[in-house]
Amino acid sequence: MQLTRFTDLGVRVLMYLSSPRAADAPLATVGEISEQFAVSHHHLVKVANILAQHGWIHAARGKGGGLRLAHAPSDIPFGAVVRLLEGDGDLIDCADPPCALRGGCNVKSVLDVARDAFFAALDRYTLADITAGGTGEKLARIQFHPPARAGSGAPAAAR
Amino acid sequence: MQLTRFTDLGVRVLMYLSSPRAADAPLATVGEISEQFAVSHHHLVKVANILAQHGWIHAARGKGGGLRLAHAPSDIPFGAVVRLLEGDGDLIDCADPPCALRGGCNVKSVLDVARDAFFAALDRYTLADITAGGTGEKLARIQFHPPARAGSGAPAAAR
Numbered sequence A, B: 001m002q003l004t005r006f007t008d009l010g011v012r013v014l015m016y017l018s019s020p021r022a023a024d025a026p027l028a029t030v031g032e033i034s035e036q037f038a039v040s041h042h043h044l045v046k047v048a049n050i051l052a053q054h055g056w057i058h059a060a061r062g063k064g065g066g067l068r069l070a071h072a073p074s075d076i077p078f079g080a081v082v083r084l085l086e087g088d089g090d091l092i093d094c095a096d097p098p099c100a101l102r103g104g105c106n107v108k109s110v111l112d113v114a115r116d117a118f119f120a121a122l123d124r125y126t127l128a129d130i131t132a133g134g135t136g137e138k139l140a141r142i143q144f145h146p147p148a149r150a151g152s153g154a155p156a157a158a159r
Helices: A005-018 A030-037 A041-053 A078-086 A107-122 A134-144 B005-018 B030-037 B041-053 B078-086 B107-122 B133-144
Strands: A057-060 A066-069 B057-060 B066-069
Touching: A005 A030, A005 A041, A005 A057, A005 A066, A005 A078, A005 A134, A030 A041, A041 A057, A041 A078, A078 A107, A107 B107, B005 B030, B005 B041, B005 B057, B005 B066, B005 B078, B005 B133, B030 B041, B041 B057, B041 B078, B078 B107
Parallel strands: none
Antiparallel strands: A057 A066, B057 B066
């Protein structure tokens, strides 16, 4: 039982954006998040687009643009965003190969009940809970101390 | 969010074995189940071994051998068998690529709570619930009317 890579990336984007930035700091960008988590820029763009389309983040284009949360972390239910990122695919694939019981089988409806319980449990947490304590401290550290780019001798401030 | 193929196969084995057979009928075999669901014989052997090792089915070797449930379907909690088949891998992979927050992140513990809720919801059902009604009727039909083997002209009774 595993969440998709897409959800994993979406959760990291939201966590990253939940960390406070200095008042005069530029907005976080996909490039910055991609670098901090060493994940695909291309996939992060897709994830950020979905989160923006559904109103969880604001994405401003152009010079000075970037990403920010559209709500306070305490107003973002974790279950709602994981449900969005996961989509509504089935938990088992009855079609490949086609199961002999397909179309008249109780398994799917029982798994749907369990999936609802899974998301309801996540909805007892908000993004603020997810980024509380040591997690938030770690997020703050990676925000303001980006790692040196591999193969680059330039200090972080020069990039 | 998807269950593994291994779990899918294990559930099909248990469902198939829950269907009553005639008193003089031989035990179901992995070969028979593999044929009915058009799934890999090799993978089914692995699944049947795990189910037998953990006491959910009996597997008798040799002539006249085969598989049968070790308990009545109403005594087999669905959550317990899905939990066994799924194993205890994490819902997201913090290690590939290594996440900058790894080792001090609330996401894993929150997902573990939700996973427990998922299995607890499944434990409100037994294998008897899963195979009730139309599902059981479909199972009975595929038990006693195996499909013709592709490319074989021999009637089912001759195999």
